Amino acid sequence: MVAFLARRLLATIPVLLIVAVLVFLMLRLTPGDPAAILAGDAANTEQIARIRASLGLDQPIVVQFGIWIGNMLSGDLGESFYYKTKVATLIGQRLEPTLALATLTITIAILVAVPLGAIAAWRFGGWFDRSLMGFSVLGFSVPVFVLAYLLIWFVSLKLGLLPVQGYQRLADGFWPFLRHLILPAITLSVIYIALIARITRASVLEALGEDYIRTARAKGLPEARVLVRHALANAAVPIATVIGIGIGLLIGGVVVTESVYAIPGLGRLTVDAVLARDFPTIQGVILFFSVVYVLINLLVDMSYVFLDPRIRY
């Protein structure tokens, strides 16, 4: 297990290095001048050139890359061109809302999708199964922002139930925190519910056809127990896998959801940084997301050991 972990951690290093190179090249080989943006609307050409030099953007690209990688290896993500703040600080400030949103979204998705998927498999081919499958295809197809606007319009404005926007820190009380997050989390969880429900249904369906289920049923175990203890337990590994894969999807959804609900999270930071050509911040955030993605998938791999006793590393 330890050896496996060490091997996997080592294997992430080249992946992250490639991410770093890709992101750097992607940004530097494209037009857009952060110096001009920083200088303001009435700045003249000479002022812009001085700012460009002060940012180190007048250096050859190889030199810029060398400096950046060197800092990165010493744990320094650099300083934002735009905000004049350490990128690590910016990420730290924006982490809580995004983490809260993502966690609540996944929780809702699992709590809703797993039972639905299991029931659908249990009643395979019935009306419940068919409508769940229909819903899940629909869930993949409705754009997240359309859903967001519909929910805001109906829940917040027509019914007046929840705030229309914003984020409250957990430190300011749990209820205000939750109230502000419910709508965004529901919006974002729809696509996840669709994904997990389908996986659960398929895995449970497969399990239900296995010999040990027939044995369990023959033993006269109650149907619910068969479904939960035997069939569903068997579906844990694919569900964990799909959550790992879906992290990328979730991050994409976070960008849009935060934009509509005015949540000051990492997604907003990314969009703002891209629009301002704030290279250090874009690099830092993308690298951060990639590390998260890699680590979560590592965790998912590790979790197999607990979810399925047959798996050993």
Place this chain on the structure above:
Amino acid sequence: MNRKILAVVMLAAAGTVFAQDKVLRVVPHSNLAILDPIWTTAYMSRNHGYMIYDTLFGSDEKNQVKPQMVEEWSVSPDKRLWTFKLRKGLEFHDGKPVTSEDVIASLARWGKRDAMGVALFTFVDRMDTPAADTFRIFLRETCGFVLEALGKPSSNVPFIMPKRIADTDAFKQIEEHIGSGPYLFKRDDFKPGDKAVYLRNPKYVPRNEPPSGSTGGKHVYVERVEWNLALRDAQAQVNALVKGEVDIIEQPSFPLIPGLKADPNIVVYTYSPPLQYMARFNHLHKPFDNPKVRQAAMAAFSQLPFLQAQVGVKELYKTCPSMFTCGTPYASSVGSDIQSKSNMKKAQALLKASGYDGTPVVLMKPTDLTAIDKLPDVAAQLMRQAGFKVDLQAMDWQTLVGRRAKKDPPDKGGWNMFLTAWQGPDIWNPIANAALDTRGEQSGWFGWGKDDKIVELRNQFMRETDETKKKKLAEAIQARAFEVATHVPLGEFDAPLAARKNVTGLFRQTGNFYWNLKKN
């Protein structure tokens, strides 16, 4: 006493540090990124400056320069020595008194960055500080805009900072944010892209005069002002205001304003002077290096379609024949016939006569700035009708700002035309109006128009001290600018502010000033 108890109860109930009626929650017009109002001309940085810094002079609602930190001043008979005395009791947020040393250091830094500051310092021989509360400016020759420059209400405003901060290289951003203004900046709570927090400065001593523009007594009645920098979606801003989640939206989107006006809990304020739209040519490259082609475009641009498309709400816009903000001293209709009495036929004829060879006009369109994003579509449609070939290129404002600084030909990353909006004080006289800086490639602003006659007239204007003669010079400059078509004014509009009804005392000149506001 009762009030105190009430406050304690509310404090306990709300679980926040301040009672709700003491916290003003504001949605500013843009994101606050840079905290140095001398380093950038961005309006958000300027507004941040007004929160925490004070100024030597200010401009009142009638655009008259009035003293602010200055108690009294005098000018020598030859108009070359200016002596200023500071008010008593001025104090920076760190507890140190404001001295004349701080003032000249701040002016020197500003004089390296601001267009008007640079112009002023070409006249300045030296400055000195005969006393802790007195400073003097020695001029090489007479200068007609000393007070206008020091009382300049818009970017870059000569804010007064402590000397140790003002000594920062003018091309590096300051790291400390200490002023002597009505609010303290809460650095710990500043989260870029999320929120900025300002606390009442309990030691601030307001002037006795009533507040007007950026002058007069800056009384603060709220404990805390929070700028919500995360709320950027236009509809979400309005929803939040309607539900009382925020108190003020600095710049609600135009189409949403009628809805806000209909809400009994919300008041929509419009202010003067208005903003002006402008189309700017790049004078360096074909086809707009030819004044006749520029005139043809000017003739095609009647102001109304621009205003209708962009603003739409009738009471918020009006046409204006002047290149200086209408309703301010130098505004006139001199020379504007070519544009105002124009029609498409004339534009077509002018274009034919100009020898235009079909070079496509690269027109830059910002997609993310809802105050100006529709103007380029109108410009494109009108120019096409006049016979131009137009290449409408969409980009975000940040890219546009980067690209307009390039002098390269349009097919090598340059451009031919863009459209923008100016606040009154930035264009209301020939010195401030950057589009009238016609020193060719040396000129400070993008488009690089070249016309020696305007340069000469502007120089005369700078030296002139007589108001009537200044007006005549401004008219002559405008007439010539229309003749050579430096740029095209496209009409004026109000960018109203919307606030909850319980917020009173709102007024505004150039920025939004958050003093004298009460939240009931």
Place this chain on the structure above:
Amino acid sequence: MQTPDPQQFQALSIEASAVRRQQGVWQRVRRNWSVRIAGAMLSVLVAVALAAPWLGTVDPTLFDPGSRDLYPGKTGEITTLNGEIITHTFRMGSDSLGRDIYSRVLFGTRVSLMVGVLCALLALALGIVCGLASGYLRWLDGILMRFMDGLMAIPAILIAIALVAMWRGSLATVIVAIAIPEIPRVTRLVRSLVLSIREEPYVEAAISLGTPTWKILFGHILPNCIAPLMVQGTFICAFSILVEAILSFLGVGLPPDIPTWGNVMAEGRQQFNDYPHNIFFPGVFLAVTVLSVNILGDGLRDTLDPKMAKRV
């Protein structure tokens, strides 16, 4: 030119029978209800896209500030480019510039379908090349797959947003930016298929006959990848249509005067409370299109790739 020998004829006949098997599959596909329904819906959408100019539309970029913010069904005026004023019924209302939403949505169908199909084709083409190379050329496999791992670790939408915002939105950049993050998934699929098909007897036979590598790849291995790739392709297509709308919605997609569903919605976003039709009509078109493509994908998977169908 090689002289034909009996063994090669044998290999060819094995291939022919594979083709015959495929024909049976196509019949099954045609009988599948999901495929039929989705196919019908998509045919209608394609027809709408092609016939857009003749369905009572006007130039979708034309605007008239005098006719702004009209509710669906209202009549107003529009000025054409040569200055002519025409009366027009705004079936789906008008936006805040006075453009006809009906025309924009119908013309937008072209853009969305084009983006979906071209993204899928581009991702498939590049993915196939990388996947074949990786699966067949051992020395390249390691480097290429590490590269793909790196690309996969960056969330797809972030790559697309960054690329489009930096390059400026045009049809080509949007398509490339959306397709790039999809390449690793196709590559992995093709690579795994190559690795398993390579063990099949007829491929081994071809290898031992000294058939050139490219011939084996494109003549023997690729045809067997078609079914799973088609399934993958439909899902990429659906996802691309959604991502294009998201990019436009965030203001980093195609230029706003180009009629796309995302652009119409981004424009309408500012006044959603008062004029929900701005988001409603393009939203419905978008959802129905993506839904149809997804259903088509499900149907194809059920029939073409029964093994995969069981898994998800």
